[in-house]
Amino acid sequence: MKEDKHHQKSTQSRKQFLQRSALAGAGLSLAAPFQLFAETSSDLNGIAKTNIKTKGYAAKDTSGVLSPWEFERRPVGDDDVLIDVKFASICHSDIHQMKGHWGPQQYPQVPGHEIVGIVTAVGKNVTKFKVGDRAGVGCMVDSCMECDSCKHGDEHYCERGETLFTYGYPSEESPTGITQGGYSDKIVVRDHFAVHIPEHISFEEAAPLLCAGITTYSPLITADFNIGDKVGVAGIGGLGHLAVKLAVSKGAEVYAFTTTADKVKDIEKWGVKEVIVVDDKQSNLVGYRQLLDYMICTIPYEFNSAPYISCVKPYGTFTYVGMPEGFSLNMNNIALASSRVNFNASLIGGIPETQEVVHYCADNGIRPEIQIINADQINQAWKDVEDKKARYRYVIDAATFG
DSSP, X not given: OHHHHHHHHHHXXXXXXXXXXXXXXXXXXXXXXXXXXXOOOGGGTTOOSSOEEEEEXXXXXXXXXXXXXXXXXXXXXXXXXXXXXXXXXXXXXHHHHHTTTTSOOOSSBOOOOOEXXXXXEEXXXXXXXXXXXXXXXXXXXXXXXXXXXXXXXOGGGOTTSOOEESSSSBOTTSTTSXXXXXXXXXXXXXXXXXXXXXXTSOHHHHGGGGTHHHHXXXXXXXXXXXXXXXXXXXXXXXXXXXXXXXXXXXXXXXXXXXXXXXXXXXXXXXXXXXXXXXXXXXXXXXXXXXXEEEEEEOOOSOOBOHHHHTTEEXXXXXXXXXXXXXXXXXXXXXXXXXXXXXXXXXXXXXXXXXXXXXXXXXXXXXXXXXXXXXXXXXXXXXXXXXXXXXXXXXXXXXXXXX
């Protein structure tokens, strides 16, 4: 009972911390009206308030082939920071969106929402960062900042529908008409939507935390499982491998489910209880029926989810964070109803929680498994991601965009 009260107090304290962090950020962002074309100021270290010339790699059509592209970003506004990008990592979402799997796209479009680098200019209203700070940008770059969700650290659930995601979203402020992502050498972003990258984690290891990290951390924390609970992770790729490491770090007994047999030795090194190589017919999942207290699924394509869901105990929870083509799910409703499992889905996390996961991983030695590549290797890396050959996050050296 004493431990339960302590756990409840800790959960409440964390929630209050996130709310205070969000309110503080919102207050700073709203301290003065946003000015699109502010006057040149000394805060910009001599950078005129003109468009920022940028080099990157862009999709030009639905082929999934990227090529070099020079474009311009908006001027640095009063509430903005300019970041010299050092690394940007590859997410399966980049591939889905560029290929039009989630709907028609405007091209050219620069993907990438796992971005880290150095702040090289700040607007006159910015107090969150100074020139020379290490900073990261994840899946969103703006929101209304006035609704209840935005003020309480859930900017990704903006009640006005004004969440502006990092690439491919209409933006009057962008010279290209849409937001452009992190496969580039520079990015301009509203300061609230950048997070600090501590010194005790490398840039290249921090980058995947800005999407893969927060996308798995947020639902795992929300699940609020106890030490020793049985937690399953389905799909051990860029997101899944971090879900495994995070769940292990929180004291769970982790069961990893993969369709790729040659990943087993890697996964076993991360402290799991067991690795299950799922066969083509998913028949071997029967042996794990009603075993788990909780399961998080990161599989990014449509599949038969019922056998996985059946591995969770009655009244346990199954959270799906993968985003398949067309956002479509395949499930047998009678199987779901019969299992009595609570099914939900989760979308990234807010800015305070994103900052939290970066610090948590830095402080606790949780590091993604990465492979550093040059820009001219992006197209092959995309093919490797689709063929399940990535081990486990490709990270692009932004110095090679030039």
